[in-house]
Amino acid sequence: MMNLKISALEFVEEAKNGNISVEDFIGKTLERIDSVEDKLHAFLSINDKALDQARELDKKIKSGKDVGSCFGMPVSIKDNMCIKNSKTTCASKMLENFIAPYDATVISKLKKQDAIFIGKANMDEFAMGLTTEFSAYGPSKNPWNTEYVPGGSSGGSAVSVSSFECVASLGSDTGGSIRNPASFCSAVGYKPTYGLISRYGLISYANSIEQIGPLTRTVKDSAFMLNLIAGIDPNDNTTVNNNNEDYLANIDSGIEGKKIGIITDMMGDGIDPEVLTATKEAISKLEGLGAVCEEVSLEMVKYSVAAYYTITATEAGSNLARYDNLRYGYDFPVEGYEFNSYISKARRNFGPEVTRRMIIGGFVPSAGHAGKYFLKAMKVKTKLTKEINEAFKKFDLLIAPTVPVLPFKIGEKIDDPVSLFLIDINTVTANLTGKPAISIPFKIVNGLPIGIQLLANSMNDKLLLQAAHALEQTVTLPEVPI
């Protein structure tokens, strides 16, 4: 059987050398998807033209034409990114029939490099959630144990990468939505510096803090993907110039002499002892590689989750206001309705978590309450950013577990939103401060994965990837049992 488990870099090399026929690989990938999707539900839709596209690419390379650097690679895309003429649902009933009329910037960049979009990945509705249980089309399952949640909101992306339904994936990370499922499914999940990747075509949830990023099998693959999709975009005014940095070059520079701060506030009350042990092991491995590790406290972290939910609910309330079903959406005729009664009826198609957050989002920034909630949350954001900037004066990198707990069973926490919210404590800091952060698969305990998170200062993505690669080299994990 063809090796579907190879990394992106290996795949591209083999495919470009002609050792792998794209048609064969895509065919085998589709077979794999066919055989495991019943158990995993990583995808919301599959690209039915993937095989045709594969044949075209095989012809292209045979005719001696130049081929793109992502040649023939099957990539899954979280279903909140627009691919022209394809359904983009955000795992919501609200966008059941929405066909995107344009390509997101990341999509057009990967298209140019001859990638094949194998399917749209499942997610929590509008990226709100951390288990994928809030998908309106049913949850994804953890490939390590299908009774367990795969994390979220980019759960489908993480599942598809770690269970070999694709070679790499793009997810989005608003408060941990790439890193959390990467940690739960043993994939590499990377949220770059805010502004490094264009968000044009990413359906907004909380636009001031979210980023697109890769989910891959290796850190090198993430660096490779970043090379292809990073950079300034005239369609997104928040993008920053990265001077065409090559993130793959010198990735094995090591971390000798680097100073790493251990964020104590992310390892306190409520942390699973297994996660704590794994983190300590990771720290001693880093020290073994010549890094100097020392504890650091970010006091604002204890308010970060509250601030995160206040800010994201406010932005979500505004970003999701456009779904009035007048111009696109789902089948629900407007005739006979007055505008306000129509939209309030049409908007009942949002799921419970989205509805909950929009109700919060209508309240926390409202006149008379903004001072107590929204503006206070913005102050926490400012203070947290100040604190982490101070920390980066002393440290090159920061370390913490990606998620303070192990994956849990599907349905176990769905009725307790607050305890779900609190699981985000280790991931939201990177979003609120705009810093890059990455989760590396580190350990399997009782058959469930634990990820370790590294953070770096803004635009120090290259250093972050070098450190993550160094740590990754110290780890060997068993194969996913599916």
Next chain:
Amino acid sequence: MTKIGLEIHCQLTNLQSKLFCSCKANYREFGPNENICPVCAGIPGSLPRLNQEAVKKATMIAMALNCSTPEKIAFFRKNYFYPDLPKNFQITQLNIYGDTSVGGTGTISIGDKKIRITRIQVEEDPGRIIYEGSSSKNQITLVDYNRAGTPLVEIVTEPDFETPREVRDFLNILSDLLKNLGVADPSLEGAMRADANVSVHGGNKVEIKNIGSFHDLEKASHFEITRQESLHDRDIPIAQETRHWDDRRKITVSSRSKEEDLDYRYFLEGDIPWVKINPEIRDELKLKMPESINSKKERYISKYKISAQVADVLSSDKFYSDLFEEAHTESNAKEVANIITTELMGLEDTREKRETSKLTAVHLKELADAIQTGTVSRNSSKNALHEILKTGKTVSAVISELDLGNVSDETELLKIVEKVIADEPQAVEQAKSNIQTINYLVGKVMQATKGKADPTLTLNLLKKQIGI
């Protein structure tokens, strides 16, 4: 005492593209929903792309209205549901979290009165709603998003107006100023709109919306003042509310109270980073900014000795003052100004007439020179102007073709003068006793020459022949 404050919306019609995308700012020539893209139609995933030119133009307006301009400006979201608003929020500006609007406080003078400007902000225009069908039962609502995202500048004033007349004078001055700056053509349908806040005797403020034109604004203010005065006279409290101008019945009507309770949940628009407006950018804009109407007027008076009235008329109209600037020389400035204000403005009083006119600045210059050198009389120059507007022929060609040349040949003119003296013995006697009456005889010579006689020469010859 009556107080009126205004909120004026002005589209930056001279821009090429919309505020956040590359669709045309001039949406007027398109069929319904043809001038739209994912950004201005609010398609999921699209992001606003700020038109930097719009910010510059708005900054110019702020500077021209003597407003403060901050170093950095920010955009905010105003959240509310309305069918003409594709995103169900409007990207606009605010000053409640510090001075982040494109313009802060300023003033503008109308005569001796100063009107304070509260703030100037850049924002996007919504789409347009068209209601069709006669009865409310079969009425359908159509939405055209072509206008959505058109760059708007909102100018908010303090309640400094005391009469609707002052409001109208202010709007005329503002409209001239915007035209002069080259940022907008206020004459385009819907390009300039205003809401008014009216209160009497220090009572509650009533906002009037939905006023379609400046003319109606004056009428609506009148109506609202009368309405409030009559309530006040009868000791009936005036409710603080929003009222709509009913164009058909020419009255203001109370809006549903729901609209007043709207909470816009303003917060920073994260998709548009703060825009820095460095002193260098402001200096650059100042250099590009056309001279203000006031400064133009004063220059015309002091440099060319043009009368205050003529200078006022000339400077407040960009089209004519541009024409003047191009046509005039040190020596003929007064003459050019006179031709424009006494003749041309009457001949080219509509946009169509201006557009079809073949007159150029060169024509004007040559015509003024011809008058000054006595080649053509002021009287005949009117005929020449008519012909030039129609044909675009050169001044000399028109003068010779229409035989408008001055009779400045002394022997020829003398014959005519002698004839007039012979025909008008009574007038000659009168002129001898009262020199002022000689003008009657000059007029007769003009009549005989169809206005072509050189006036100075005629006068001199008449005096000589009569012996005064």
